[in-house]
Amino acid sequence: MQLLRDLGRRKVRTTLTILGITIGIWALVVFGSMANKINALVAGGSEFYAGKVTVSAAGGSMGFGSPLAISAADRIAGLPGVDVVVPGVSLLMSDQASTVSFGIPELIEGQVAGADRGRETFALHYASGRALTPADEGSDVTVVGSDIARQHNLRVGDSLTLRGEPFTVVGILEPTLTAPDTTAVVPLAAGQRLFVASLPTLVSARLDPTAIASGLTVYPKPGVAPEAVAAEIKTAEPDLVTMTSADFDRQVGSSTSILNAILVGIALISLVVGGLSVINTMAMSVAERTREIGIKRAIGGGRLRIVRELVTESALIGFLGGAVGLALGAALVLAANEAGRSSGTVLFQLTPGTALTAVAFSTLLGAFAGFVPALHAARLDPVTALRYE
Amino acid sequence: MAPTALLEGANLRKTYRLGRDTTVEALRGVDVRIEPGEMVAIMGPSGSGKSTLMHILGLLHAPDLNHGPRPELRFEGRDIVALSDAERTRIRARRMGFVFQDFNLVPTLTALENVMLACDYAGVRGPAARTASRGALDLVGLAGRGDHRPVELSGGEQQRVAIARALVNRPSLVLADEPTGNLDSERSAEVLALLRRFNREHGQTFVLVTHDAEVGAACDRVVRMRDGRVRDQAPVALATPVDLSPRVAAVA
Ligand SMILES: Nc1ncnc2c1ncn2[C@@H]1O[C@H](COP(=O)(O)OP(=O)(O)OP(=O)(O)O)[C@@H](O)[C@H]1O
Ligand SMILES: [Mg+2]
Numbered sequence: 027m028q029l030l031r032d033l034g035r036r037k038v039r040t041t042l043t044i045l046g047i048t049i050g051i052w053a054l055v056v057f058g059s060m061a062n063k064i065n066a067l068v069a070g071g072s073e074f075y076a077g078k079v080t081v082s083a084a085g086g087s088m089g090f091g092s093p094l095a096i097s098a099a100d101r102i103a104g105l106p107g108v109d110v111v112v113p114g115v116s117l118l119m120s121d122q123a124s125t126v127s128f129g130i131p132e133l134i135e136g137q138v139a140g141a142d143r144g145r146e147t148f149a150l151h152y153a154s155g156r157a158l159t160p161a162d163e164g165s166d167v168t169v170v171g172s173d174i175a176r177q178h179n180l181r182v183g184d185s186l187t188l189r190g191e192p193f194t195v196v197g198i199l200e201p202t203l204t205a206p207d208t209t210a211v212v213p214l215a216a217g218q219r220l221f222v223a224s225l226p227t228l229v230s231a232r233l234d235p236t237a238i239a240s241g242l243t244v245y246p247k248p249g250v251a252p253e254a255v256a257a258e259i260k261t262a263e264p265d266l267v268t269m270t271s272a273d274f275d276r277q278v279g280s281s282t283s284i285l286n287a288i289l290v291g292i293a294l295i296s297l298v299v300g301g302l303s304v305i306n307t308m309a310m311s312v313a314e315r316t317r318e319i320g321i322k323r324a325i326g327g328g329r330l331r332i333v334r335e336l337v338t339e340s341a342l343i344g345f346l347g348g349a350v351g352l353a354l355g356a357a358l359v360l361a362a363n364e365a366g367r368s369s370g371t372v373l374f375q376l377t378p379g380t381a382l383t384a385v386a387f388s389t390l391l392g393a394f395a396g397f398v399p400a401l402h403a404a405r406l407d408p409v410t411a412l413r414y415e
Numbered sequence: 416m417a418p419t420a421l422l423e424g425a426n427l428r429k430t431y432r433l434g435r436d437t438t439v440e441a442l443r444g445v446d447v448r449i450e451p452g453e454m455v456a457i458m459g460p461s462g463s464g465k466s467t468l469m470h471i472l473g474l475l476h477a478p479d480l481n482h483g484p485r486p487e488l489r490f491e492g493r494d495i496v497a498l499s500d501a502e503r504t505r506i507r508a509r510r511m512g513f514v515f516q517d518f519n520l521v522p523t524l525t526a527l528e529n530v531m532l533a534c535d536y537a538g539v540r541g542p543a544a545r546t547a548s549r550g551a552l553d554l555v556g557l558a559g560r561g562d563h564r565p566v567e568l569s570g571g572e573q574q575r576v577a578i579a580r581a582l583v584n585r586p587s588l589v590l591a592d593e594p595t596g597n598l599d600s601e602r603s604a605e606v607l608a609l610l611r612r613f614n615r616e617h618g619q620t621f622v623l624v625t626h627d628a629e630v631g632a633a634c635d636r637v638v639r640m641r642d643g644r645v646r647d648q649a650p651v652a653l654a655t656p657v658d659l660s661p662r663v664a665a666v667a
Contacts, residue, residue, distance in 0.1 A: 035523040035564070321519045324475055325580065326508020326536035328501065408475045412519060 029339055039311055040343065046307030047347025048354065050300030051388045055355025057296040058384065059374035061289040066375050068275075070204025075271040077147050079256045081242040084267050093225065093238040098263060102242065105258045107250040112141040113239035115217040117224050119174075119210060121189060132174060132208045134188055136217010137243075138163060145245040150206060155182035155197030162196075163213045169197035171207040173372070186210065189220045244268075297387075304347070304388055308340050308395035312403070319403040320411025329404040336400035337393050344392015348385040356381070421588060421620050422449040422472055425487040428479040429467050429643075441467040443643035444483060451587070454614045454621045456631040459640030465624045466516060466592055468640070472622065473513055473590045474503045491587070508536040512581030514591035516624075518573040520565040526552060526576045527561035530583050537584040551579035554609060570597040578606060585617060592624045600629075607633050 033040045081102065083094035096113050103111045119132035139158040150157075158169055168186060170178075175198045178186060185192045188210060199206055212220070218235040225233070246255040256268040269277075315336075322332055359374040366372055403411055429442040441464045449455055449472075457465045470476040471488070474495060478486040488495040490506065498506075507513075512533075520529045530551055534544035552561050555575035565573050574597045581589050594610070595603035607630060613619050623630060631637045631651070638648040 032523050318521055318523075321521055322532070322536075323504070324473075324507070324513060324515075324519065325533050326504055326511075327532075328504050328536075407477065409470045410476075412515075 029335075029342060033339065033342070039314070043307045043311045043343050044347040044350060047304045047344060047388055047392065048351040050303035051348045051351025051384050052300075052355045052358075053296040054293075054300040054387070055352055055376065055380065055384050056358055056374070057289070057292045058380040059355070059359045059376040061293045062377050062380055063373060063375040064289055067204060070202065072271045072275050074148050074205050075269065075274045077245070077252060077271075078145075079244040079246070079252050079259065080269045081244055081259060081263075081266050082240065082269070084265055093221070093229075093233065093240060094242075094266065096237050096239045098266065099239070099242050102244060102259055102263065105255070105262060107246050107255045107258050108244055109247045109250075110141075110143050110145050110245040112137060112243040112245075113241075114214065114243060115221040115238075115240040117189075117217075117221050117240065119188065121224065133205070133210070134217060134220060135209050135211045136214045136221070137211065138214045141214075142243065142245065148206075150202070151200040153198045153200045155195070157197055158211060158213060163215050165213065166191065166193045166216050167196045167213065168193040169199065169211045170195055171199050171209045172201040173207040174210055175199075188212070189224060191216075191220065300351075301387070301391055304344060304391045305395040308344065308392050309399050311343075312336055312340065312396045312399040316399075316403040316406070316411050316414035319400070320406070320408050320414065323404065323411060324408040332404050333397065333400045337397045340396020340400075341389050341393035344395075345385065345389040347392065348388030351388065352381055352384050355384070419451075419492050420448045420489070421451040421453070421491060422447070422622075423487070423489045424448075424472060424478075426478075426484040427468065427471055427486050427488070428483050429464070429471065429476065430479055430482075440643050442471070442478070445640075445643070445645050447472070447638060447645065447648070449588075449620060449622060451620055452614070452618045453636065454611065454634045455623070456634040456637045457622065457624045457640060458626070458628075458631050458637055459646075463640040464643040465640055467643075469590050469592055469622065469624050473511055473588075474507055475513075508533075509538070509584065510587050512584065512586040512589040514574070514577045514581045514589070514594045516592040516596070518565070518570075518577045520573055520576055520580075522565050525562050525564055526557060526568065526572075526579075529565070529576055530580045533580045533583050539584070547583050548579070551583040552576070554582070555579045555606070571599070571602060574598065575602075575606070578609075582613060586619065588620045588622070589613075590622045593626070594623060595625065595627055595630055603627070603630070 083092040099111045099113045102108055114135060114137040116133050116135045119134050139160050139162060153172065153175075155169070158167065168188065170180060170186065174180070175195075180186060180195050180198065182195055182198060184195050186195055187193070193210070193212060193216070201207055215236065218238060221240055222230045222233050222235040222238065244255060244259065246252055252270045253272060256270050259266060259268050319332055319336075323329070356376055359376050363372050363374055403414075406414075425446045427442055427445040427447075428440070431439040431441055433439060445464075445468060447468070457468060459465055467476070471478050474490070478488065478496070480486065480496070486496060491510070495503065495506075520526075521532065524532060527545075527548055530548035531544045534540070534547055539547065549558070549561065552558055555578050557572060557575055557579065560568060560572060565576070568576065574594065578591070578594060581591065589610070591610075595606055598606060610621055610623070611633060614621050621634075623634065625631060634651055636648060636650045639646045
């Protein structure tokens, strides 16, 4: 009570101090959210690949690229460690290979619905509409991820043009923060048709679309490690390339590691800048009160009590600055995400952990930054503190 | 002399270091003795060390220990030089009152809260502190200004708030640096009469630093300083009348 009263009577100084802290915490929240997003992309991808082996023809990468004969699926299904094999096609949604966007590219995925026999563990939730069913084979329907739906402003029943062909949207997914968000899932037959059409005519002329896939998803038998299955496949089918979540972590991890290093660097810099701005503003505002501390000491105020009062006040100011910084940072992050959504560049992810850390950081640092000059002033003899300007 | 002085200092020195090899010797070895119930004036030219002496007597400052004969300082018979900071703080809070040359009120607190803060430090809180603080402000003629912050008060008013703060705990020793320095002669006479009355009625001891010969004349004894030394400390002629005119007494 008395604390709030004192802060209220020092409005200008308190406001400036809170503002200084706000700026630091704001930077922390914004850059922290950016680093979070990158981490979520990488972690989400690795989760997406968990528990299975993705097989593709040599020369392709990450499940799209060269065609492989669908007959390989039957041979692999016969391997001892293998439970289910799901053939599928995936290709970039855009035929302009030069399109570079942040994060995961937009993909078309073709699969027979339910072919995984319930083995897929990556749970998808539908914001509207329905999942594809085996009965959809032969028709041009699609289930789209949240980012695609937003970007093309799609509702269930709308038409979406994929590689020049119209598809009817029957379902829209909830955001997953990873690959499915930027994926349009179509029945296998439709996927095969689009895939073959995307290949050079010289190649495609010799192919039967129904006999090819661009990749296989292999689910191991219960208790068998995906890595063991991958080894089996490599021995049996030397022409094929396998990928497990461990491979994904290595591959994607290394390709995003530079970006990650930059972001961690930025986050650290913002931590230091944010931290210094908290320390600086708080230390200044307490040091300015050395004289007042001298007065209180002179008329009989104990060191401990005076320091305790100032630390409490500093913690409160740190908390307020942190809360305002968090609010402003959250506002910017949300606005930027909203603006970036239409172009598919969602740059930030503000997690409760980041929010909590930012406020706790500013509160604790505020208390500490107040404590040091308060202790210094309280240890001066009162006359010296009184002469402080 | 009486066996126990209220305050007794010997070999008090204070040297301030200004630069690498510039020092100011504010006190060059002072011996003083203040008896209980005395009202003493400390007089002398500017820079002669009056405030420095008052700060040392008020335990706000430690005398130099590293040169010259060992300083001694006793308050109510207790050796102060060896006390811990916490014990000295406690003595300041409960046994002493201060009026500083530049008032030193807490700027964010109102006049009443400034006085109540002194009560708080002395262990008096709640309604008792409020009543005592109101009473003290009343005594210095500021009953109506309790809710004003120091910036909203004139120099003379701030000085009187500082006096109220010094008196509110009924300390056995009040140390006041120019308590009438910012007051016109009428107010000055009132405040002086008030201090004298407290001195007489409650047996409180007052040490007043002053430039004002009239203030000196109203005290029991004048300690005269020059260049960091006590030049003489003669009792004021007994004949000096204490001005307790009816008007002033009514205000007090
Ligand atoms: N903290 C300090 N640092 C440096 N020098 C100081 C300090 N305090 C006092 N002095 C010096 O010590 C000397 C005595 O100062 P003091 O304040 O005791 O004088 P004074 O008699 O109270 O003067 P005045 O009547 O002007 O208040 C002065 O020369 C002053 O400049
Ligand atoms: Mg002085």
